[in-house]
Amino acid sequence: MLSHERVWASIDSLASRHGLSASGLARRSGLDATSFNKSKRLSPEGRQRWPSTESISKVLKATGSTLEDFLRLIEPSGSLRRSVIPMIGLEEAKSAEAFTDEGLPNKGPGWDEIEFPGFGQESVFALEITGDGLRPLYRDGDILIVSPTASTRRGDRIVVCTRGGQIFAHELRRRSATTLEMTSLTKSQEDVVIPAEEISWSARIMWARQ
Structure with missing residues (x-):
C-alpha cells in the first residue's frame, strides 16, 4: 500500500543501504539537507507531508536505484504488480x-x-x-x-x-x-x-x- 509511513520508511531504507543518514541522502540527491528530516514529515498541525515525485526521482538517480526497487521497499511482500x-x-x-x-x-x-x-x-x-x-x-x-x-x-x-x-x-x-x-x-x-x-x-x- 502506498502509505505515508511506508513511503518515508522506504526512503530511510535507501539511505541505510548506502551508508547514509536521511540528511546525507538528501544532500547526495542535490536537495536541502533537512528535506527528509523526521520533523519535516508532519506539519505543525499534524498533517502528513509527502516527498514530491521530483525528490524521489532525484533520490533514485543519486543511489542508482529504479522505481521498481523503490516500490519493492514499499511492498516488501513481493506483491508489486x-x-x-x-x-x-x-x-x-x-x-x-x-x-x-x-x-x-x-x-x-x-x-x-x-x-x-x-x-x-x-x-x-x-x-x-x-x-x-x-x-x-x-x-x-x-x-x-x-x-x-x-x-x-x-x-x-x-x-x-x-x-x-x-x-x-x-x-x-x-x-x-x-x-x-x-x-x-x-x-x-x-x-x-x-x-x-x-x-x-x-x-x-x-x-x-x-
Whole structure:
C-alpha cells in the first residue's frame, strides 16, 4: 500500500543501504539537507507531508536505484504488480476527443501503451512531454504518470487542460465549484485561475520519469 509511513520508511531504507543518514541522502540527491528530516514529515498541525515525485526521482538517480526497487521497499511482500497503462503525447492530449466526459482516456487514435508498476485502485495514464511547453520543470521526452481519479488537496501537483487546448502543470492552491486556482512551480510562469466550465480534464501527477 502506498502509505505515508511506508513511503518515508522506504526512503530511510535507501539511505541505510548506502551508508547514509536521511540528511546525507538528501544532500547526495542535490536537495536541502533537512528535506527528509523526521520533523519535516508532519506539519505543525499534524498533517502528513509527502516527498514530491521530483525528490524521489532525484533520490533514485543519486543511489542508482529504479522505481521498481523503490516500490519493492514499499511492498516488501513481493506483491508489486506491473500494469500496461495508456499513454498519450502532450499535443494529442489537447484534443477533447482523446478523453471521456469524466476525463478518462478515450482510447483510440493518438493513444499508445506503456508498462509501469501498478498504482492500486487509481486510474492512471502516461503523458509524454513533447516540445518545450512545460519547461523548465518538464522537458521533451519526460513521462508523467497522472491520475484523473486520485483525490487532490492544496499543494498537490496537477496537470490541467483547458477546452481551448492549453495545458498547465502547476501546484493546486484551491478548487471550488466555480474555479480552479493554481500556483506556478517556476519563476518563468504565472499563477493561474481557470473557470470550472473551461476545464477539459485535470489529473494529479503521481510520478515523473525524467
